[in-house]
Every structure is written in structure tokens, then in C-alpha cells.
Amino acid sequence: MKLIYTGASGAALFLLLHHCQIASTVGQKSDRALTVVENTEGWEEGSVDKKAEVTVDEEEGDFEVVQPTDNWQTLKAGQAVPAGSHVRLNLQTGHREVRLGEEQLKYWTQEHRETENDQSTISADDLKRAMKKMKDDLNPNSVTSKYRPLGELKRDMAQLDLLVETDIQIMKRLLDQLKNSNSTTELKLNLLLDLEYLVHQVDNGQSLCSMGGLQLIVEGLNSTDFRLQETSAFVLGSAVSSNPMVQVKAVECGALQTLLTMMATAQPLGVKKKVLFAVASLLRNFPYAQHHFLSHGGLQVLSEIFTADGGGVLRTRIVTMLYDMISEKELISRAGLDLGHDAAHEERVHQYSKVSLQGELLEKGWCNLVPQLLESTEHDYREKALRALLAMAPMCLDQYRSDRSLLGSLLTLRDQYQEMVESEIIVGEENSYFAEIVELINSLQVKMQ
Incomplete structure (x- = not known):
């Protein structure tokens, strides 16, 4: 014991x-x-x-x-x-x-x-058997018998001859397959989607140009298959987005003129959406392309699409694009007051001075077109319309004041959104999205007084 x-x-x-x-x-x-x-x-x-x-x-x-x-x-x-x-x-x-x-x-x-x-x-x-099993499991010989030596694994991996492709190699392979006349439409659609994923990166977008791929994408816009047109426009919009070098190359190879032609012709809704995406990406922060767009009747084409669109999806995209163009030009003008004599900025201001956007908007009747987007039941559509109306106010005030339907819409919307804001305050929510819309309406009403 x-x-x-x-x-x-x-x-x-x-x-x-x-x-x-x-x-x-x-x-x-x-x-x-x-x-x-x-x-x-x-x-x-x-x-x-x-x-x-x-x-x-x-x-x-x-x-x-x-x-x-x-x-x-x-x-x-x-x-x-x-x-x-x-x-x-x-x-x-x-x-x-x-x-x-x-x-x-x-x-x-x-x-x-x-x-x-x-x-x-x-x-x-039972206790003895359990102890014996524990000793066996801890035996080094039993452990090595279950796993392969590291050296053997390394030799096997070396024999596999694994192929690791860089982005440029992948893009070259994709473009070669696109050029192949034997490639089916379904294969080309998949190839274009793979390219779209890659060209988001700035370096890859520029590599696309150096490999001649941008011209191949523009040729896809002229395809007789609507699906290839839509996907090609998607790739083009992604490649030129926030990539100045690719924007310049796209204008030089006639992409903007091709996009304008596509907008002016009858196209399915999906194609028009992707074409508008490509146009907006190409014009953003690129005054030369904006001047080219306006001089070739771009606003007239947009007004026809705006009038024909009943769902509001295309209208919203168009209004958002116009708002971005107005805002960036205004931002460049204000920045000049702080930068003083900066050569690069002065050149940029000079380029924007050639873009007569405000006059074109007034002449093409956009002061009366944009308020129509307020008739939508979507809060997001209404918000974008109000922001565009505020940006266009310096040139459109006379049209706003004489537009009785606009005055009535603003009063109705203000009461509606003010009621929503009060309901949110009751449940403890403040500074809501609806409160922002009320502020936009109030600001526009002040300017119209």
C-alpha cells in the first residue's frame, strides 16, 4: 500500500x-x-x-x-x-x-x-494495451514509416516540371487564341473575360497596347455578334479606366468613334450599358477625348438614348457621366488658385478650356432632360439627378425657374424624404441617406430662388 x-x-x-x-x-x-x-x-x-x-x-x-x-x-x-x-x-x-x-x-x-x-x-x-500503443505511436521509426523523406519529395516536384506563367505570357496566349480563326464564339467570350480580369492592372493595360491587343479589342466592337460587342466594350472600358496611356492609344486607334457609332445605332440594352461604361471610362479626366466627343455630336447621341430609355438605367449612367465631366472641370479650375504657376497644371487648364461642355449642355436641351430622371422611383436615380442639377445650375437657372414640373417635383420629393428622415429619427437613426437627399433638394431650391 x-x-x-x-x-x-x-x-x-x-x-x-x-x-x-x-x-x-x-x-x-x-x-x-x-x-x-x-x-x-x-x-x-x-x-x-x-x-x-x-x-x-x-x-x-x-x-x-x-x-x-x-x-x-x-x-x-x-x-x-x-x-x-x-x-x-x-x-x-x-x-x-x-x-x-x-x-x-x-x-x-x-x-x-x-x-x-x-x-x-x-x-x-486495457490500461497496459493503451500504454503500449502510446509508446508505439511515439516511436521515431513508426513516424518515418508513415511519411516520405523531404529529399524524395523535392525530387518528385522537380520531375513534374511545373509551368508558371506571368500575366504577360497569359495575355499573349489569350490574344493568340483570339486571333485564331478557328476559335469559336464561346471560346472568344471566355478569352475576353479573362483579359478583362487582367487589364484592370495598369501595367497589364499598357502591355495590352504594346502587344497590339487594343486594336484587336476595337475590332471586336465591330463584330456582328452582340455578345462579342458587349464583352469587347467591357474589356475596353476596364483597360482605359484610370490609365492615361491606354486612353491616348484608344483614341488614336479610333475606339471613341467606334463607340459613338455603336451608341447611335440600335443595340440591345446589355450592349448599350457596356458601351456607356467604356465611353465614360475613356472620357474621365481626359479633356482631349471630351473635346473629340463633343465635336462629333456625342451629346446629341446621348440625348437620343436618354429620351428612348424608359427604365432609367441608361438615363442614370448618362447623367452620372455628365456630372463627372462637369465636376472634374470645376475641380481643375479651383485647384489652379492653390497651385499658382505650375506648368503641368496650366497645360491641363488650357486643355479643359477647349471643352465647351456647359454651352453644349444648354444648347442640346439637357437643362430640361435631366429633371425627368426625378420621376424615377429609385432613390439612387433621384440622388444622381439632383447632384447633376446642382452642377448644371450656373447655366440652367432660367430653365429651372420656368419649369413648373421641376418646382412641383422638388416640393413633393422634399415632403416625402423629410417624412422618411423624421421616421428614422424616431428609431434613433440620424445623418441618414434620406437626409442627404433632403439637403440636395434644399440646396437646389435655394439656388432657384
Whole structure:
């Protein structure tokens, strides 16, 4: 028997040892794996109860684990108790008794009892087998037998001769397949979509030009298949977006004139959307292209599309493009006040001075066209129309003031959005999107007074 003493007083230990000796002399067998923990209720009459651990080492055989309850029960020879149980020696009967410890009483549930009852008997053979398996698993030879050496893996990877392509190599391969006359329409559509993904990057867009791919994309705009026209316009718009060098190359290879022709002819809605995207990307921050667009009747073509569009999708894209052109020219003019004599900025201001956008908008009737977008039920469409109306106000105030339908629309929209704002304030939402629309309406009404 191995006795482990944990925190009991010297007198208590002596008394416990004394009674264990008495029990042994009367023929009782020592208990196995017996754990005695502190009794928080203190000493009971005729009992010894202190925190001690008594363990018997047994090499073989089974032992029965008694599941304590909240009542004292007698332990029989060959029985063991779970750790944390309260064990005492009844001095009157000479029997050991056990019950649940304080922590066990706190967390014990019927579910725990049922689970542990199924595992109340543990075989020493099972423990030996488990220990043997742990040793086998930790054996270095068994580990290396399951995995291949690093050197062998490296040799196998080298033999695979993996091919890693750069973006330029991929683009060259895609363009070669596009040029192939045997490529089907479906294949070309997939190739164009792959190109569109790549040309978003500035360097790739410029590489597209150097490899002659931009001209190939422009030729796709003249395809007889609407799907190829739409996807080609998508690729072109992505390539020229925020890429000045590609913008210049696109104008030089006739992309803008081709896009204007496509807008002026009957096209499906999907094609027109992508063409407008390409035109807006090509004109953004590019005064030379804007001047070319206006001088070739671009606003007249846009007004025809605006009038024919009933859904508002194309109208919104057109109004947004016009707003961007007006705003960037105004921004360049204001920036000149801070930069002073800067050669590059002065050249840019000079280029924008050739873009007679305001006069063209007034002449082509856009002061009366843009307010029509307010009739839409989409909040986003209305917001973009209000921003464009504010940007056009310096040249369109007379038309605004004489347009009774515009005055009525502004009053109706203000009441509608003000009610929405008040509803949001009630639920604790402030500075909402609808509040911004109310501010735009108020600003426009102030300018019209």
C-alpha cells in the first residue's frame, strides 16, 4: 500500500494510520485506489475525515469503482472510489464509508451517473494495451514509416516540371487564341473575360497596347455578334479606366468613334450599358477625348438614348457621366488658385478650356432632360439627378425657374424624404441617406430662388 498525505494534521494522520492497522488485523483487505478528501462538514462522531490519498498498486486484476451518492454508503473490500469523493472510517462499525465531495455534489447530474455507470469497471490489461500503443505511436521509426523523406519529395516536384506563367505570357496566349480563326464564339467570350480580369492592372493595360491587343479589342466592337460587342466594350472600358496611356492609344486607334457609332445605332440594352461604361471610362479626366466627343455630336447621341430609355438605367449612367465631366472641370479650375504657376497644371487648364461642355449642355436641351430622371422611383436615380442639377445650375437657372414640373417635383420629393428622415429619427437613426437627399433638394431650391 502506498500512502500519500496531503495537508492533514499530524494527530489526524496518526489516528488514520492507527485505525487502518486495526482494520488490517481483523482480516479486512486493503482497498485499492482509495481516495480520501477533506470533509467540509468537519469531523463527525466516531469518524476520521481528512484530505489524504491512499493508493494500492496492483499489476493485474479488475477493480470496481463505486459511484458515490449524496448519502454515506459502506465500501466493500476491493472497491475504489473516484477522486474528489469524501471517505471516512466509521469507528463504531469499523467500515469505510463514502459519499460525494462538495464539487461533485455541486455539478453531479443524473446524466453523469448514467455515463460513468457504463464505465465503472476498468481492466488493467486495457490500461497496459493503451500504454503500449502510446509508446508505439511515439516511436521515431513508426513516424518515418508513415511519411516520405523531404529529399524524395523535392525530387518528385522537380520531375513534374511545373509551368508558371506571368500575366504577360497569359495575355499573349489569350490574344493568340483570339486571333485564331478557328476559335469559336464561346471560346472568344471566355478569352475576353479573362483579359478583362487582367487589364484592370495598369501595367497589364499598357502591355495590352504594346502587344497590339487594343486594336484587336476595337475590332471586336465591330463584330456582328452582340455578345462579342458587349464583352469587347467591357474589356475596353476596364483597360482605359484610370490609365492615361491606354486612353491616348484608344483614341488614336479610333475606339471613341467606334463607340459613338455603336451608341447611335440600335443595340440591345446589355450592349448599350457596356458601351456607356467604356465611353465614360475613356472620357474621365481626359479633356482631349471630351473635346473629340463633343465635336462629333456625342451629346446629341446621348440625348437620343436618354429620351428612348424608359427604365432609367441608361438615363442614370448618362447623367452620372455628365456630372463627372462637369465636376472634374470645376475641380481643375479651383485647384489652379492653390497651385499658382505650375506648368503641368496650366497645360491641363488650357486643355479643359477647349471643352465647351456647359454651352453644349444648354444648347442640346439637357437643362430640361435631366429633371425627368426625378420621376424615377429609385432613390439612387433621384440622388444622381439632383447632384447633376446642382452642377448644371450656373447655366440652367432660367430653365429651372420656368419649369413648373421641376418646382412641383422638388416640393413633393422634399415632403416625402423629410417624412422618411423624421421616421428614422424616431428609431434613433440620424445623418441618414434620406437626409442627404433632403439637403440636395434644399440646396437646389435655394439656388432657384
